[in-house]
Amino acid sequence: MTQEWQQAGLTADQRADIVVKAMTEEEKFAWLSGPMAIPLGDEPLPEGAIGSAAYYPGIPRLGIPAIQQSDASLGVTALGNVRPGDNATALASSLLLAATFNPEMAERTGALVGQEAFAKGFNVQLAGGANLVREPRGGRNFEYLSEDPLLTGIMAGYSVRGIQSQHVVSTVKHFAVNPQETGRVVVSSDLSEAAMRESDLLAFEIANEVGQPGAVMPGYNLVNGEWASENAFLLNEVLKGDWRYPGWVMSDWGATHSAAKAALAGLDVQSGANLDQQAWFAEPLQAAVARGDVPQSRIDDMVRRILRSLFAVGAIDHPAQRHGDIDYMAHRLLAQREAEQGIVLLKNSDAMLPLRRGAKQILVVGAHADHGVLAGGGSSAVTPVGSLRLPGVDFMGIQTDKVFQPSSPLWAIRAESGAENVDFVSGDNLDETLKQAKKADVVILFAEEWRSEALDAQGLALSDEQNTLITAVAAVNPQLVVVLETGGPVTLPWIEQVPAVIEAWYPGSGGGEAIAGVLFGRVNPSGRLPVSFPASEAQLPHPQQVDPESTTSLPGMPVKGGIIHIDYQVEGSDVGYRWFARTGQTPLFPFGFGLSYTTFTRADLQATAEQEGVQVSFTLTNSGARAGAEVAQMYISPTDGRFVPRLAAFQRVELQPGECRQVVLTLEPRVIACWDDQQQAWVIDAGRYDVVLGQHAGDVSLSVQIDIAARRFGY
Structure with a gap:
């Protein structure tokens, strides 16, 4: 049967209008509120649901398929083993993706997620984590990308673009200023409009422009005292007003608090209604x-926005x-290539790496490296067949495991190294580990730091046992490489005693092979830090954390002890490296930092400021003996110090030995500008600006000054 919306030449908006007019009220409200499509207690799986985050019934008489939604940015999940035996590719953590500084890789891995989601019957992927890493101890930082709005927005946008190229809608989330998990349903992120526009909101704005996501998901938190899911400033004024966003806004699961207020503030769908105190967008909204x-x-x-997004990506013309x-x-090979580009070489004293092949004895220690690589916990946790599952955390009534994905660094090291013997010890028995370490030509020690949704890291340190182990092994064998598998920055009190350190993040389905490739030189490391590594927590804008015992983190639960306000105006828009610059502090490792097995030289930096914007060019040469990739990073700041240097452009450049290339970059004007609350516009002040080409934030490889004319632009 041919439907009216199938007429040739109709836009997604026109098609959505036709379907809305043909829908009954019952059909409309069936799409505005739905339960989590995972059995909880005695609740059965909704009829027709695959088993995932959410299900909304189709409308066969109109040719409209059901909406099947799955988590998340890092792959297609099966939370609570809802689809037993389901396999999926696990991408590396979003921090590793951002460390590639490669939008093309973000789009390619996004398309991978979209392909697998589509093949499993899903047409909505709850991906696109675009929150800034304001709180380095945040439990979900591994799902987010960076502390910088430009890097975050571009990488999130390209990832969304890749997912949606496969006829699958992607969200961006969690809108906005959602930096911590402790007390996530009672914490209010408080900061001025200008600071928000120049940081967290800018990341989402760029992500929306680049990726055009079909849906936006607010977080559990409050923003300036209003729940994000019913915050009219965020949803109506900024998102749907200034940015003219045409898609729909879905709540996080169990994060809806009202019917009329939320609907009028801009929320379109109540997700996971069975986790809320009531199904607000069912009978209460009908009564309103x-x-x-x-x-x-x-x-x-509300319904038109949903349909419009489904039509726009082809999810209705091409039902999953x-x-x-x-x-x-x-x-798996693409996941490996992603990990190879995002692993960061933090230290390499006396060119210890890459390791020589053909050693007699290599010892691998710790972090279940004999089985696989660590993954973050919660709704984004992908569990490929063969994963090692250890006790994790109770998440919204579902027991979620601490997962080691099946990509064994031990076996990959055996394959790459050509060594006579590559042995493994867990590191649990210190005396036995030291005995083995003394006999080894080199020790490769894996250290882990597990993070999960619903709980923050308590401090930035590795466990005492791991720090003790690293220090003790370094004392008996100076040929030590430490490989970090972490969900964010950590402190490294032993850094002076260890000659080589690699940050591997959570490296995904090809992680073991990627790590081994970097260790033995098949891969020239090119990852750059998307977050600063503080020397200590005392350097942070908020050294003290919220006490987890004083809050509740469960959605749908009554607020215990009232709302907790966190004053993010302390740092304002100066998140991460900008905070270090503003306060004159030196981090352990700065944003943008990363070493290589080759060297690069830069020359001939030039900048021009025209009406259409600021353009810079320079010559980049691989002056070493190995092929490699450099990440060009352009920072800008006014010479009068009105604001500290901000990343305004970047580009990953791959060069053969001796190859020379001219790089041309256009600076993002909203990074040069500041937001003016009174004018409700971006304002670039006339004056002289420093344009800096750096190897990382704070580095000055080359610099030039330019005069920029005043400019004002709005929406």
């Missing part, structure tokens, strides 16, 4: 419409079908 508190036109707008036709080997 009947009373005239919410106009019928608002209900139609469960066919399972997935080339997991090809996807």
Whole structure:
């Protein structure tokens, strides 16, 4: 049967209008509130649901398929083992993706997630984590990208673009200023509009422009005292007003607090209604419409936005079908290539790395490296077949495991090294570990730091046992490499005693092979830090953390002890490296930092400021003996110090030995500007500016000064 919306030449908006007019009120409200599509207690799986984050029934008479939603940015999950035996490719953590500084890789890995979601029957992927890493101890930082709004926005946008290229809608989340998990349902992130526009909101704005996501998900938190899911400033004024966002806004699961207020503030869908105190967008919202508190036109707008996004990505013309036709080997190789580009070499004294092949005895220690690589916990945790599952955390009534994904660094090291013997010890028995370490030509020690949704890291240190182990091994064998598998920055009290340190993040389905490739030189490391590593927590804007015992982190639970306000105006828009610059502190490792096995030289930096913007060019040469990739980083700041240097452009450049290339970059104007609350506009002040080409934040490889004319632009 041919539907009216199938006429040739219709836009996504026109098609959505046709379907909305044909829908009954029952059909409309069936899409505005739905339970989590995972059995909780005695609740059955909704009829027709695959088993995932959410399900909304189709409308067969109109040719509209059901909405099947799955988590998350790092791959297609099966939370609570809801689909037993389901396999999926695990991408590396978003921090590793951002460390590649490679938008093309973000798009390619996004397309991988979209392909697997589509093949499993999903048409909405709850991906696109775009929160800034304001709190380095945040439990979900591994799902986010960086502390910088430009890097975050571009990488999130390209990832979303890749997912949606496969006829699968992607969200961006968690909108906005959602930096911590401790007390996440009672914490209010407080800061001025200008600071928000220049940092967290700018990241989402760029992500929306680049990726055009079909849906936006607010977080559990409050912003300036208003729940993000019913914050009219965020949803109506900024998102749907200034940015003219055409898609729909879905709540996080169990993060809806009202019917009429939330609907009028801009929330379109109540997700995970069975986790809330009631199904607000069912009978309560219907009653609000009947009373005239919410106009019928608002209900139609909610549904139209959903349909518009589904039509825009082709999710209705190309309904997702469960066919399972997935080339997991090809996807695993792409995940490996991603990890190879995002692993960061932090230290390499006396060129210890790459390790020579053919050693007699190599000892691998710790972090279940004999089995696999660590993954973050919670709703984003991907569990490929063969994963090692250890006790984790109770997450919204679902027991979620601490997962080691099946990519064994031990076996990859055996394959790469050509060594006579490569042995493994867990590191649990210190005396036995030291005995083995003394006999080894080199020791490769894996250290882990597990993070998960629903709980923050308590401090930035590795466990005492691991720090003791590293210090003790370094004392008996100076040929020591430490490989970090962490969900964010950590402190390294033993850094002076260890000659080589690698940050591998959570490296995903190809992580073991990627790590071994870097260790033995098949891969020239090119990752750059997307977050600063503080020397200590005393350097942070908020050294003291919220006491987890004083809050509740469960959605849908009554608030215990009232709302907790966190004053993020302390740092304002100066998040991460900008905070270090403003306060004159030196971090352990700065944003943008990363070493290579080759060297690069830079020359001929030039900058021009025209009406259309600021453009810079320079010559980059690989002056070493190995092929490698450099990340060009351009920072800008006014010479009068009105604001500290900000990343305004970047580009990953791959060069053969001796190869020379001219690099041309256009600076992002909103980074040069400041937000003016009174004018409600971006304002670039006339004056002289320093344009700096650096190897990382704070480095000055080359610099030039330019005069920029005054400019004002809004929406």
